[in-house]
Amino acid sequence: MVSLHPLKRRKDIEGLWEKGQRYAHPMLTLVVLPTSEGSNAIGYVVSVPRRRVRKAVLRNRLRRLLREGVRRLCQEASEKGLKLPVREIGVVWRGSLTEEELRRLRLSHLMLALRELFQQVQASNLHP
Numbered sequence: 001m002v003s004l005h006p007l008k009r010r011k012d013i014e015g016l017w018e019k020g021q022r023y024a025h026p027m028l029t030l031v032v033l034p035t036s037e038g039s040n041a042i043g044y045v046v047s048v049p050r051r052r053v054r055k056a057v058l059r060n061r062l063r064r065l066l067r068e069g070v071r072r073l074c075q076e077a078s079e080k081g082l083k084l085p086v087r088e089i090g091v092v093w094r095g096s097l098t099e100e101e102l103r104r105l106r107l108s109h110l111m112l113a114l115r116e117l118f119q120q121v122q123a124s125n126l127h128p
Contacts, residue, residue, distance in 0.1 A: 004042050
């Protein structure tokens with residue numbers, strides 16, 4: 001079982017942004033810090049910039065949805081017996097949806113984008 005823990009130290013987060021490999025989707029950017037073998041403990045951080053989502057309520061909702069999406073995908077990989085070759089994961093919101101579209105956004109929509117990004121990670125042979 002994969003255990004997720006939030007990255008809280010500034011040094012850890014900056015290291016992820018500087019050294020991590022980026023994968024792009026129109027709505028999200030996924031930044032991963034690879035490891036040589038599959039890891040059971042993965043650190044994560046979710047970022048929703050204020051310039052993209054102005055209302056705090058919507059930003060916080062989006063963060064919760066993205067955290068849950070990452071948790072579910074890591075759990076699915078673990079249940080299938082796959083070891084993710086990453087030590088840290090960062091998810092950054094890039095979408096430019098209106099407030100009404102953000103209110104209607106559901107976890108299932110984000111899961112599609114996250115699955116696509118995770119498939120890109122697995123397809124590219126990551127090397128630390």
